[in-house]
Amino acid sequence: MTSALLGVSVASILPAQAKEWKSLTIATEGSYEPWNITLPGGKLSGFEPELMADLCKRMQVQCKLVVQNWDGMIAGMQAGKYDVILDAIVITPERRQQIGFSIPYAQTPASFITTKGSNVLPAGDSKAAPVKLHDDAKEIEPAIAKLKEALKGKTIGIASGTVYTPFIDKYFKDVATVREYNASADAILDLQSERIDAVFDDVTFANSMLSKPENKDLQLSGPQLGGPIWGEGEGIGLRKSDSDLKAKLDEAIKAALADGTVKKLSEKWFKTDVTPTAQ
CATH class of the missing domain: 3.40.190.10 (Periplasmic binding protein-like II)
Incomplete structure (x- = not known):
């Protein structure tokens, strides 16, 4: 048994440690009202920034929102410029081939x-x-x-x-x-x-x-x-490799759906309930 392990690094036989997420950088468009809006002075507001603030509080992480044009959003995340993307992104099989997703937080016609x-x-x-x-x-x-x-x-x-x-x-x-x-x-x-x-x-x-x-x-x-x-509804996009982050986001979204936070925010911003329903 011992001889079989000679020359094998300790790191290679230990399970990979999950990243300890203490902060998140989130990219959004800032111009897709009322999902995300850039206010005079540059502050970001709207349904998604307010929802994300709630989710970050639940996950106990510091969050920073940055503005990114939609057409370069996925590429920027893959390049490591930010951790997740939040822009009313509908979950589809085609997009799942490129990136990972949280569970849906909204569903709209x-x-x-x-x-x-x-x-x-x-x-x-x-x-x-x-x-x-x-x-x-x-x-x-x-x-x-x-x-x-x-x-x-x-x-x-x-x-x-x-x-x-x-x-x-x-x-x-x-x-x-x-x-x-x-x-x-x-x-x-x-x-x-x-x-x-x-x-x-x-x-x-x-x-x-x-x-x-x-x-x-x-x-x-x-x-x-x-x-x-x-598709399945709107979800938070993330890199497929960040499965530990997905688990955190999913848990926070489930809690926000269960206690009515998503319903409350959607009625505030959309005047209707966009809580996801069964297909």
């Missing part, structure tokens, strides 16, 4: 946004339950047939790299022009200027935009689309 006078699509019914869809073309095609007919020949704006981008590309590019933007807010500006006819995005972001006086001529249009088609 999406909808089109149009100008009120355009008559591109009928105004949406905010009281109607979202149309629940799975990632199945046989189910999706009949559900969006009227939307495709209405948007034929139109231009649709979509933020690049979101969970909604491939959906719009797959189901609407054959009837409409699709224009991608670096940020959702940029697509809204072009909609206001009538450079495009509709924007497709998360309903919570849309409601935040519509609450602004300068957007009084915009509206949610058509049905809200939700369900497993958008």
Whole structure:
């Protein structure tokens, strides 16, 4: 037994020690209202910064929020510039191939946004339950047939790299022009200027935009689309190797869901409960 261990380092036969997380650097966009907002003076606020402050307190770690553009967020985390990413990131199988995720802390539907006078699509019914869809073309095609007919020949704006981008590309590019933007807010500006006819995005972001006086001529249009088609819900992104950090985040999120903190914060920022539900 002893001879078999000659030449083998002690470190190689001992279990790897988990990192003691005393501090976290969290990257967020700072411009995806009301999930994350940069206030005058540079302070970050919104649903996610407030939720993260609560989670960090539960985990007993010091947390620092930094601003990072969405298109470089995952690469920056992988390069070690920060520890986790928090930007209404929907958990999908494709993203799981790149990074790890906490359990979901929110789940939201999406909808089109149009100008009120355009008559591109009928105004949406905010009281109607979202149309629940799975990632199945046989189910999706009949559900969006009227939307495709209405948007034929139109231009649709979509933020690049979101969970909604491939959906719009797959189901609407054959009837409409699709224009991608670096940020959702940029697509809204072009909609206001009538450079495009509709924007497709998360309903919570849309409601935040519509609450602004300068957007009084915009509206949610058509049905809200939700369900497993958008993945499991929004989660905190982290490196796959940081399994110990994932365990801490999961425990804190479960506690925040159980005691109603997520519900309270979502009703404050979204005026609706985005607590994840079973698929």
